[in-house]
Amino acid sequence: MKVGKPEELIVKGKRLDGRKFEEFRPIIVEVGTLKRAQGSAIFRFGNTYALSAVYGPRTAHPRHIQDPQKAVLRCRYSMAPFSTKERVRPGTSRRAVEISKVLNSALSNVIFFDDYPKTVIDVFVEILQADASTRCAGLNAASLALTDAGIPMKNLISSCSVGKIDGNTVLDLDGLEDNYGDVDMAVAMIGNEDKIVLLQMDGIITKEDLLKMLEVAKIGCIEIFERQKQALKERYKTGEIDVEG
Amino acid sequence: MNEVKSEVLVKERQLVIPGETLATGLDFLPSSGSFRIDNEIKAKILGLTRMKDRFVGVIPLAGVYIPKRGDGVIGFVEDMQTTMWIVDINSPYDAKLVLGEAVGEYVDLNKTDISVYFDIGDVIYAKVLNVSKSKQVSLTMNDYRTRKLIGGRILKITPSKVPRVIGKEGSMIELIKNKTKCQIIVGQNGIIWIKGEKEGLASKSILTIEKESHITGLTDKMSKLLEKEGG
Amino acid sequence: MLKASENYVRKLIEEDSRLDGRKFEEFRKIEVKTDVIESAEGSARIILGDSNVLVGVKLSVGEPFPDVPDEGVLIVNTELVPIASPTFEPGPPKEDAIEISRVVDRGIRESKCIDLEKLCIEPGKEVWIINIDIHVLDHDGNLIDAGALGAIAALLKTKIPKYENKKIIYEEKTGKLPVKDIPIAVTIAKIGDKLLIDPNLEEEHNLDARITITTNKNGEICSIQKGGSGYFTMEEVLKAADLSILKGKKLGKLIK
Numbered sequence: 043m044k045v046g047k048p049e050e051l052i053v054k055g056k057r058l059d060g061r062k063f064e065e066f067r068p069i070i071v072e073v074g075t076l077k078r079a080q081g082s083a084i085f086r087f088g089n090t091y092a093l094s095a096v097y098g099p100r101t102a103h104p105r106h107i108q109d110p111q112k113a114v115l116r117c118r119y120s121m122a123p124f125s126t127k128e129r130v131r132p133g134t135s136r137r138a139v140e141i142s143k144v145l146n147s148a149l150s151n152v153i154f155f156d157d158y159p160k161t162v163i164d165v166f167v168e169i170l171q172a173d174a175s176t177r178c179a180g181l182n183a184a185s186l187a188l189t190d191a192g193i194p195m196k197n198l199i200s201s202c203s204v205g206k207i208d209g210n211t212v213l214d215l216d217g218l219e220d221n222y223g224d225v226d227m228a229v230a231m232i233g234n235e236d237k238i239v240l241l242q243m244d245g246i247i248t249k250e251d252l253l254k255m256l257e258v259a260k261i262g263c264i265e266i267f268e269r270q271k272q273a274l275k276e277r278y279k280t281g282e283i284d285v286e287g
Numbered sequence: 288m289n290e291v292k293s294e295v296l297v298k299e300r301q302l303v304i305p306g307e308t309l310a311t312g313l314d315f316l317p318s319s320g321s322f323r324i325d326n327e328i329k330a331k332i333l334g335l336t337r338m339k340d341r342f343v344g345v346i347p348l349a350g351v352y353i354p355k356r357g358d359g360v361i362g363f364v365e366d367m368q369t370t371m372w373i374v375d376i377n378s379p380y381d382a383k384l385v386l387g388e389a390v391g392e393y394v395d396l397n398k399t400d401i402s403v404y405f406d407i408g409d410v411i412y413a414k415v416l417n418v419s420k421s422k423q424v425s426l427t428m429n430d431y432r433t434r435k436l437i438g439g440r441i442l443k444i445t446p447s448k449v450p451r452v453i454g455k456e457g458s459m460i461e462l463i464k465n466k467t468k469c470q471i472i473v474g475q476n477g478i479i480w481i482k483g484e485k486e487g488l489a490s491k492s493i494l495t496i497e498k499e500s501h502i503t504g505l506t507d508k509m510s511k512l513l514e515k516e517g518g
Numbered sequence: 519m520l521k522a523s524e525n526y527v528r529k530l531i532e533e534d535s536r537l538d539g540r541k542f543e544e545f546r547k548i549e550v551k552t553d554v555i556e557s558a559e560g561s562a563r564i565i566l567g568d569s570n571v572l573v574g575v576k577l578s579v580g581e582p583f584p585d586v587p588d589e590g591v592l593i594v595n596t597e598l599v600p601i602a603s604p605t606f607e608p609g610p611p612k613e614d615a616i617e618i619s620r621v622v623d624r625g626i627r628e629s630k631c632i633d634l635e636k637l638c639i640e641p642g643k644e645v646w647i648i649n650i651d652i653h654v655l656d657h658d659g660n661l662i663d664a665g666a667l668g669a670i671a672a673l674l675k676t677k678i679p680k681y682e683n684k685k686i687i688y689e690e691k692t693g694k695l696p697v698k699d700i701p702i703a704v705t706i707a708k709i710g711d712k713l714l715i716d717p718n719l720e721e722e723h724n725l726d727a728r729i730t731i732t733t734n735k736n737g738e739i740c741s742i743q744k745g746g747s748g749y750f751t752m753e754e755v756l757k758a759a760d761l762s763i764l765k766g767k768k769l770g771k772l773i774k
Contacts, residue, residue, distance in 0.1 A: 045585050081349065099351055099379045110421060136616045143613045143745075147727075150747035152305075154322075154331060158353075159422055161379040189305055192350025192447070194331040196322075197306030227742070233306050237749035241729065243742035244628045249759050252739060256752050274304050274333060278348060278501050 047222045051207045057219070059088075064213045064258055066202070066265065071182075071273035073190050081191025083273070085183035087202075087214055089173035091125075094183035096191040099161035107162065112155035117146040117165045119180055125172040141177050148181055148201075148230050148239040154194040163193060174220035175203040181230050181240065186270055190277070198270050199239060201230035202262035204255045206247065211254050213262050225251075229259035233267050236260075291326040299338055302501075303330040309343045320345030334447075335501070348501065352378040352446040352476040354424045358415045359432065361441070361474035364405050369396060372405055374413070374426060377443065377476045382424040388416060389428045410436040410480065412472050436472070439482030442490050444497045446477035451500040452493055459506065463492050466513035488516050527724045531709045537720055538567075543761060545716045550667070550773055552675045559688075560676025560695065564668040567718055568658035570602075573668030574651050575676045575695075579686060582638070582645040590637025590645045594623040596652040596665060603657035618652065621703065621743045622666045625732035626650075628740040631699035632673065639681065646678065648695075659719035662730050666703035671773045673697050700770045701740055704762040705730040708748060713758060715765060729755065731762035735770055739763070 051058060061067070067088030076082035079095035086092070102108040119141040121130045145167065153163070165188065167180035178201040185199040205215045206225040220226050225245025231238055238256075247255070293312025297303060309321055310328040317323045321344050322331050330336075334345040354360070354376065362374035362382060371385040386394060390404055405411060412434055416427040427433070444452065453460045453473055464471050469483025481489045492509060499505055530537060540546065546567030555561035560575035582589060596618040598606040611619070626632065637646040650672070652665040677691035707717035707725040717725055726748030732741040739759060744750065750758070 045587065080351070101379050101381070136611075136620065139613050139616045140620050143617060147745060147747045151749050158379065189333045190349060192332055192334075192347050194320075195305040196324075196329075196331070198304070232749065236751045238744065238752065238755060239749045241742055241744035241750070241755065243739070244624055246628065246630075246734065246738050246740050248738055249756065249763065252742075252759055253756060256755065260752070271304055275302055278302050 044222060048218060051219055051223060052210065057207075057212065059216065061214075063210050064261070066214045066262070067216060069266075069269055071186070071269050073186050073273050073277045079187070079191075081187040081189065081193070083183045083186035083190060085179045085186070087173075087175050087179050088216060089171055090175055090179045090216075091169070091171035092176060092179035092183045093168045093170055094180060094187040095166045095168075096163065096184075096187040096193065097166075098163040098191070099158040099193070100164070102160060102162040108160050111159050113153070113158040113161045113163050115146055115150055115153060115155070115163050115165065117142045117149065117167070117184070119145055119167045119169070119177065121169045121172060121176070125169050141180075144240055144242065145177065145181055145184060148199055149184060149188070151232060151237070151239045152185075152196045152199060153188065154196070157194050163188075173217040174215050174226075175228070177201070177240075178203050178228055178230070182266060182270060186273065189274060197233035197235065198267060199230055199232060200234075200263040200266040200270060201228065201240060202259060202266055203228050204259045204262065206245065206251060206255065211251075211258050213258055225255075227255055227259070229256070229263065231260065231263040234264050295338065295343065297336045297343075299336060301336045302334075303336055303345060304333050305329075305331055309336060309345075314341060315343050316341050318342040318344035320347060347447040349445055350447055352376070354378055354380060354382065354415050354418050354422075354476070356415055356417055358475035359412065359430075359472075360415060360426070360476040361410065361412050361436065361472065361478035361480055362426070362476075364407050364409045364411065367402060367405075367407065370401070372401070374411070376424070376426075377446075377474075377478050378424075380422045380424050382413075382415070382426045384411075384413060384426040384428065388426065391429075405435065410441065412436055412474065412480070436480050436482075439470070439480050440486050440490065442479040442481060442493055444477050444479065444493065446475065448497045448500045449473060449475055449477060451505075452479070452496050454506070459496065459509065462506075462509065462513065463489055467492070488513070524724050527720050528709060531712050531714070531721075534712070536714065538718065542712065542714045543765070545765065545769070546718065548667070548769070548772060550671050552671055558672075559679060559691075560672040560674075562668045562671035562675070564664045564671065566658075566660060566664040566667070566716070568656060569660060569664050569718075570654075570656035571661065571664040571668050572653045572655055573665065573672045574653065575669075575672045576649045576651070577676070577679060577686075578647045578649070579639065579644055579681060579684075580647045582642065586634075587642040588638045588645075589634040590632075591647040592623065592627060592632065592634065592650070593647065594619045594626070594650045594652070594669065596622075596654065596661075598654050598657070598661075602654045606654075606657070617743075617745065618662050618665050621662050621730055621732075621741065622650070622652065622669050624741045624743075625666055625701040625703050626669060626673070629699045629701035629732070629734045631670065631697050631701055631734070633696050633698065636696045648673075648676075657719065659722045660705055660716050663703050663705050663716060666701070666732065667769065667773065670697075670700055670702070674700075674773065699734045700773065701732050701734055702766040702769045703730050703732045703741075704765045704769070706758045706761060708746075708750060708754065713754060713761070715761060729758050731759055731766075733763050733766035735767075737763045737767060
């Protein structure tokens, strides 16, 4: 039995932090935060804070990772030592390696790799504060950072988590719900299209549960997509726009 | 058979994001910064729309420099081999400058080390002679404007902002040159060389343009800034 | 992989056939053999088509994790041994090996097939640690399903050694490991817009996306992992779920 398990995760039809079942935590999105990186973005779900930076396309080093016909994508997901209650040892972990891999798989769906042969595009995701759904926040930030860097893409990638608590499907799990709830599922889709590019689920569900959770996730992803678009337009907002004198 | 109506869905110079539909139907064609998928033309980068005839494209607000034939670029000599130089042109692709394209006279390689012409660390203004399909870039100095750049200072800006810095028919850059009494060479690759009296003011002006390139009224703002601090 | 082979595999699939003649919903021939390694507390060898995987279970005693002081510890590790493929290099597990380990781990953990609380010796101080080691001997695709099958087959035959006076006496066994469910992983590949079960190596190299769904003996889904750099539509995910539930039941019978 896990220590620290709260009595109930749902009290009087509301979640512990007062949210409705299909409600997101407060979302904060910011594009272009860092100066050195080609592109950067912040994405926050409540207390989960993800920062992503993109370097590239740049010359691929070492030479052997180069693809003569297209760009190569490298993703690195990492948690800052102070991001969780118990300090995380700096360096990588098996979990971080796995998440880096699934983020890479998701983003690969939308990047126009053929436009930059022989180069490498480096995407870094740093979780500065973790309260569950970190890979979702990280992916949302990475998608924005790539756009900010001017990397050509077919669309944005939007991601959120869903779970099942006491038989109810809930959107955007926080730390307590992820830890002590029955089911957690991370989903990412291409913008507002019916294309799932990331899907991981842990827990015991029926196929009907799966359908319900996917439907809730889809609506969630569309909402995230709108927030991402808004943040991009904010970045360059100023009345009228004029590029060439 | 249902034919999709041909229609442009965006205004000129509208901010669009990747995946945003710019036009529908088969009458329009994608150009730089956009792509076609089925019956739609969509943006592939974050930028401002640009429409010309039937072409609907997007001008980037960010991105690295991809060399194009004919571009004038400022580069840094990184390395040398017997008969050529490797030049860093602020791009994921390095460029090569072969002896024949750099020096007009006959060179006896037994007696001469080519570093007498260009050495590692030198700054040059060159022209892109050719970009092969596999992105091999070759430069030439056989142009009346190309030369080694001595002294002065170097500035780096986002390549896509270069047209803004130059201005319509060079108006913006001429304004800055006059008010700061500087020689200024703007490379298409985002590298700028400044040499003259008020190099600091020239740099400041250019960086301001880069930061606010998407705002209107910039030309007026720059005039005022330069008047005030230039005199 | 050569460009030629890529198009060939895709062409075949477009015409609804597979290189080895299988139907899209057909697994390759599976051979399960247990108790193959005496030095392990539990073991199994799975031959899935031409893929060959050996799984060993070793038990030891150690400290529990602080947040679950009364539960045993489960660790899954995969070694892509160089003898199995020209593409496997010696060294610590890289992302492919790590992914296999984590997917197999989650299938076992989330299905709760092992009651970890029964492995507690002294709460907060001593618990049984179960090490499941997947040793890949020959790689012809779909190592996840082979590894997962080997893991549960080995666990079902695992016997707990005697623990006396803070020492483990491996030669004496006190009973079987309490395993109360049979999680089965089924991997489905997507090539073009077709879904195929149990991709072999060629198909793995040519797939657009893959999804591994682990089910328990009640036909419930306990873990999902999408892999590969393509996408699935919602309908495809649900179709894959149906297939996994169906095939999971069949495979489960193989190792009972």
